[in-house]
Amino acid sequence: MMLKPTRMMLALIAVAAAPVFAQNVATVNGKAIPASKVDQVVKQVVAQGQQPDSPQLREMIKKDLIGREVLIQEADKQGFGTKAEVKAAIENARQSIIINAMLADYLKKNPVKEADMKAEYDKYKSAMGEKEYHSRHILVATEQEAKDIIAKLKNGGKFEELAKVSKDGSANNGGDLGWMTPGKLVKPFADAMVALKNGEITQTPVKTEFGFHVIKMEESRAVKLPSFDEVKGQINEAMQQRKIATLREELTAKAKIQ
Numbered sequence: 001m002m003l004k005p006t007r008m009m010l011a012l013i014a015v016a017a018a019p020v021f022a023q024n025v026a027t028v029n030g031k032a033i034p035a036s037k038v039d040q041v042v043k044q045v046v047a048q049g050q051q052p053d054s055p056q057l058r059e060m061i062k063k064d065l066i067g068r069e070v071l072i073q074e075a076d077k078q079g080f081g082t083k084a085e086v087k088a089a090i091e092n093a094r095q096s097i098i099i100n101a102m103l104a105d106y107l108k109k110n111p112v113k114e115a116d117m118k119a120e121y122d123k124y125k126s127a128m129g130e131k132e133y134h135s136r137h138i139l140v141a142t143e144q145e146a147k148d149i150i151a152k153l154k155n156g157g158k159f160e161e162l163a164k165v166s167k168d169g170s171a172n173n174g175g176d177l178g179w180m181t182p183g184k185l186v187k188p189f190a191d192a193m194v195a196l197k198n199g200e201i202t203q204t205p206v207k208t209e210f211g212f213h214v215i216k217m218e219e220s221r222a223v224k225l226p227s228f229d230e231v232k233g234q235i236n237e238a239m240q241q242r243k244i245a246t247l248r249e250e251l252t253a254k255a256k257i258q
Contacts, residue, residue: 025062028069038062103244112239120235121228127183128225134218135193136175138166139211146205146212153201159216167211175216181223189213 024032041061042053051057080086136159140146149162163175170177182190192206196217205212 026066028066029073031069031073033062033065033069037065041065103247106247107240107243110243112236112243117232117235117239118228120239121231125225128181128223129183130223131194131220132179132181132223133193133220134179135177135196136160136163136216136218137170137177137189138163138175138214139168139170140165140214141167141211143205143207143212146214149214150201150203150205153214159201179221186210189215193217 023035025035025038026033038058038061041064042058045051045057045061046053075081138146138149138159140149145165149157149165152162153159160174164171166175182194185193186208188206188208192202192213193215196202196215198217198219200217202213202215206215207213
């Protein structure tokens with residue numbers, strides 16, 4: 001004998017069935033788009049700080065997934081997935097995703113230490129020095145040319161005018177090199193520059209790998225470096241890339257490459 005379903009029985013059936021329907025947010029030509037896919041995209045968007053989770057965001061993502069499904073179905077229908085260049089691109093993307101996942105896990109297990117970052121910052125700070133300098137120069141090919149320019153300067157020649165013969169880009173702005181720290185310059189040039197007082201010009205040509213320089217000191221000032229906390233993220237990123245490069249080199253050395 002069949003029992004007539006009560007309201008309670010119908011309610012229980014509805015509750016039990018609800019999760020099944022909730023598993024999919026839409027169906028496109030018979031292909032279901034699972035709610036878990038929306039959740040996954042929402043999680044990524046929120047983690048990147050683009051938007052907070054909201055009904056509007058979920059609706060936007062749902063529409064985007066529907067649009068993508070419509071397009072991929074049409075692309076498959078036209079056979080784009082079987083094209084050699086598309087297969088190659090898919091394989092490259094697959095490799096990149098897997099490699100990036102492995103490297104992310106490697107960095108998680110081998111994080112850059114705070115002490116190492118601080119040591120790197122101190123090293124950078126030491127290399128930069130305590131002062132930065134605003135100088136001009138005239139770069140020529142031969143020592144005699146540089147001596148002739150120094151002679152003209154001693155006789156009242158204007159540095160900015162004579163700098164027009166300089167064989168680098170500074171010739172267009174009177175030899176102006178702007179503000180620089182010695183650590184960014186080749187040593188012979190840096191040594192000669194820091195030895196000058198404001199307004200002084202080198203009395204002998206300065207030879208570097210680029211040619212012969214005549215240098216004029218404009219002014220100097222205490223260098224303003226960002227604090228460790230301000231550049232900590234950049235240092236961490238740079239040291240992570242170094243770790244990855246070392247790992248790649250170690251794996252390459254162990255690999256049998258013919």
